[in-house]
Amino acid sequence: MSAAEGPLVVGVDTSTQSTKALVVDAATGRVVASGQAPHTVSSGAARESDPRQWWDALCEALRQCGEPAREAAAVSIGGQQHGLVTLDARGEPVRPAMLWNDVRSAPQARRLIEELGGPKAWAERTGSVPSASFTVTKWAWLAEHEPESVRATKAVRLPHDYLTERLTGEGTTDRGDASGTGWWASGTEAYDDETLARVGLDPALLPRVVRPGEVAGTVRDGHGLPFAKGTLVAPGTGDNAAAALGLGVRPGVPVMSLGTSGTVYAVSRHRTADPTGTVAGFADARGDWLPLACTLNCTLAVDRVAALLGLDREAVEPGTSVTLLPYLDGERTPLLPNASGLLHGLRHDTTGGQLLQAAYDGAVHALLGALDLVLDADADPAAPLLLIGGGARGTAWQQTVRRLSGRPVQIPEARELVALGAAAQAAGLLTGEDPAAVARRWNTAAGPVLDAVERDEETLARISGVLSDAAPLLERGTSTTD
Ligand SMILES: Nc1ncnc2c1ncn2[C@@H]1O[C@H](COP(=O)(O)OP(=O)(O)O)[C@@H](O)[C@H]1O
Numbered sequence: 276m277s278a279a280e281g282p283l284v285v286g287v288d289t290s291t292q293s294t295k296a297l298v299v300d301a302a303t304g305r306v307v308a309s310g311q312a313p314h315t316v317s318s319g320a321a322r323e324s325d326p327r328q329w330w331d332a333l334c335e336a337l338r339q340c341g342e343p344a345r346e347a348a349a350v351s352i353g354g355q356q357h358g359l360v361t362l363d364a365r366g367e368p369v370r371p372a373m374l375w376n377d378v379r380s381a382p383q384a385r386r387l388i389e390e391l392g393g394p395k396a397w398a399e400r401t402g403s404v405p406s407a408s409f410t411v412t413k414w415a416w417l418a419e420h421e422p423e424s425v426r427a428t429k430a431v432r433l434p435h436d437y438l439t440e441r442l443t444g445e446g447t448t449d450r451g452d453a454s455g456t457g458w459w460a461s462g463t464e465a466y467d468d469e470t471l472a473r474v475g476l477d478p479a480l481l482p483r484v485v486r487p488g489e490v491a492g493t494v495r496d497g498h499g500l501p502f503a504k505g506t507l508v509a510p511g512t513g514d515n516a517a518a519a520l521g522l523g524v525r526p527g528v529p530v531m532s533l534g535t536s537g538t539v540y541a542v543s544r545h546r547t548a549d550p551t552g553t554v555a556g557f558a559d560a561r562g563d564w565l566p567l568a569c570t571l572n573c574t575l576a577v578d579r580v581a582a583l584l585g586l587d588r589e590a591v592e593p594g595t596s597v598t599l600l601p602y603l604d605g606e607r608t609p610l611l612p613n614a615s616g617l618l619h620g621l622r623h624d625t626t627g628g629q630l631l632q633a634a635y636d637g638a639v640h641a642l643l644g645a646l647d648l649v650l651d652a653d654a655d656p657a658a659p660l661l662l663i664g665g666g667a668r669g670t671a672w673q674q675t676v677r678r679l680s681g682r683p684v685q686i687p688e689a690r691e692l693v694a695l696g697a698a699a700q701a702a703g704l705l706t707g708e709d710p711a712a713v714a715r716r717w718n719t720a721a722g723p724v725l726d727a728v729e730r731d732e733e734t735l736a737r738i739s740g741v742l743s744d745a746a747p748l749l750e751r752g753t754s755t756t757d
């Protein structure tokens with residue numbers, strides 16, 4: 276392997292299932308070294324992880340990167356959005372972090388929407404109508420169910436803030452991740468005092484929101500990582516905003532990410548405010564906006580169906596008239612936090628492979644229903660849909676998205692777009708460039724394009740029909756999630 280042409284930077288993706296680290300040549304975008312270590316997430320009604328495990332996973336991922344990580348001139352952390360990290364006076368977690376896919380705070384979400392003026396007022400104030408994923412609803416849940424944890428909390432952080440602070444010793448966040456809390460006002464780009472007062476959260480417990488392009492801090496002594504003291508630390512951001520940086524997407528280019536969560540989004544120059552709550556009006560990590568819709572059930576749900584059937588995840592068969600709504604974890608898009616999986620249309624001649632295809636169809640249907648809503652009026656309807664995340668490596672996912680979207684689908688060869696986006700942000704600190712321009716210079720979105728095929732309207736209409744007919748059942752839930 277040839278020597279690096281420019282300084283080395285480290286980009287980190289601390290997502291739901293694992294932490295991935297890349298050491299990247301800032302001049303060319305070449306990935307010089309990489310590492311990955313898993314996290315554990317609790318099962319049952321709660322979805323929680325110990326933040327200290329994220330740190331251990333970061334240490335392990337960087338250890339796997341070897342010597343090049345020691346030469347990094349700058350580092351940046353991208354991370355799963357929304358998670359509520361509560362720290363005590365010593366900076367230790369008071370309790371495990373409540374994650375984005377923990378739906379226990381659905382009642383608090385409904386109550387907060389009502390108490391603070393309804394969905395339209397929320398969308399106008401924060402860009403989003405909060406669902407159970409949003410940090411503010413988790414804090415409200417904690418205040419109700421564990422007041423002793425709230426009393427012990429001396430700092431509130433998001434997952435990427437937690438790791439950044441362990442590097443720098445300073446409590447910081449960025450506008451992208453702050454916009455997913457529910458207590459950041461998108462109009463003023465500042466914490467929203469009224470919302471914070473309503474949930475009894477002292478703004479002094481929150482991190483400083485670092486501006487795009489600003490240095491969040493420098494690596495301090497005794498952190499246990501390979502970085503030299505004084506290494507620059509970038510603001511970091513939420514994982515979807517990091518992937519948008521990593522692809523270098525321009526406004527209006529649609530992205531679909533298939534990971535633990537499924538997401539569809541596009542960068543927009545305009546602040547958005549969808550009162551239906553389908554589209555979250557997030558900020559991006561640069562100064563633009565990132566309207567986004569997210570599902571709770573994506574690769575894990577489909578893999579679970581494959582495992583139940585004893586099939587490989589690629590063993591799909593066409594010709595199904597079965598509908599499978601794979602809402603194993605409840606759902607956020609459509610908003611059905613109490614839902615469970617639902618199967619309709621089973622016949623004697625239905626095969627296992629057709630059932631599996633129905634699970635893919637159900638997962639992709641939920642995302643495509645929101646795709647047009649995240650796109651600006653001036654977005655090009657024929658632009659290829661960029662497909663990223665672990666699922667994008669799978670043929671069954673690629674073909675399902677292609678058939679149900681009717682769009683060309685582009686699959687970037689670069690695998691870790693979140694970590695690459697973080698690396699581009701770190702590189703931007705060194706060169707003064709816009710991180711999205713860095714990613715474009717690195718050509719990270721390059722990859723094969725699958726031509727458009729005719730959209731499978733029949734399947735989409737069948738799934739929509741079942742969804743609407745089954746709404747009361749899906750809203751009611753089952754005893755294990757209530
Ligand atoms: N070749 C593949 N085909 C289909 N799915 C895959 C493939 N490789 C990984 N996955 C899926 O990708 C998921 C992990 O994706 P990733 O984007 O890394 O998740 P996250 O960022 O949420 O932790 C796993 O749940 C796995 O099912």
Ligand SMILES: O=C(CO)[C@@H](O)[C@H](O)COP(=O)(O)O
Binds near residue numbers: 357408513538
């Ligand atoms: O909640 C959202 C977006 O609003 C999720 O997209 C999380 O950010 C988790 O992402 P992954 O771990 O699936 O990448």
